[in-house]
Amino acid sequence: MPMEASADGLQPLGQQSERRCPVCALFLSAGTLERQRVWYCQKCRGVFLSNDDFVFIVGRRRARRTGPPAKPAPLNPEELKRRISCPACSMEMDAHPYYGPGNTVIDSCERCRMVWLDHGEVGALAKAPGRV
Template identity: 35%
Template sequence: MNCSNCGAPLEWSAERSGYFCAHCRTSAPTAEFDLIDVSSEPGEWTCPRCREGLRGGSVGSVPIELCGLCSGLLIAQEDFFPVLQQLRQKSNDPAEPPAPLDPSELHRTCQCPGCDRPMETHPYGGGGNAVIDTCIECGWIWLDGGELRRLGNFRPRSSVRY
């Protein structure tokens, strides 16, 4: 991930609990990191997009790993739905209609950090219009930067009019 002000690479700062630019000394908020408690500890896996080491973190009590370069995150399949429920209950963002899916996203490839096989790329069917990557063998889900927020902000309509 690069600085939006000057383009220099961002660095992790444990003191700031986030990323910052050593070149222009600005903080670097990202779409996902305010939802996540980021650890100063390195993660166990490598980013399937950037091939950089992931950083440990959590959403509530659920462990995740995230990439400081592309803002993607890795989450266990069994933890994915409970995290979405938690985020949807806490969301104060106004409900907006989700953006339509970009069909080109369905043709991307993503290697599983666990087994290095191609992950299944598919639309998430639970609302929010995001294309996610899943490894059935290893039990991982990969979300690109911004997808956790998009899925977490989705709220179904409370009533249907006929």
């Protein structure tokens, strides 16, 4: 079966994690983004990854971007109200705007130094105007 990349350019590795998606509660699967190991949900396509990998991946994507930047969609205040649990430590994650380019809300766990990105957020951050 051919492995398909998602809209976020995620490459599946075909392994399952014991961690669960904080949105759907399905087991997360292993994949890579920019060759960095990440965990993702096959249903909602959310991605769980370390802070450092997140910064690295967004930087790589932005450096490679071609064409004009996309105008970011307005921040959705509803996204800031959602509370999800960290797939690694089960503590509540902190929903906050990403303090870089793009009006994206990300969920982060300071304890684990991990972030949760909903489907499409990697692409939105890569296309946002401004500097990395």
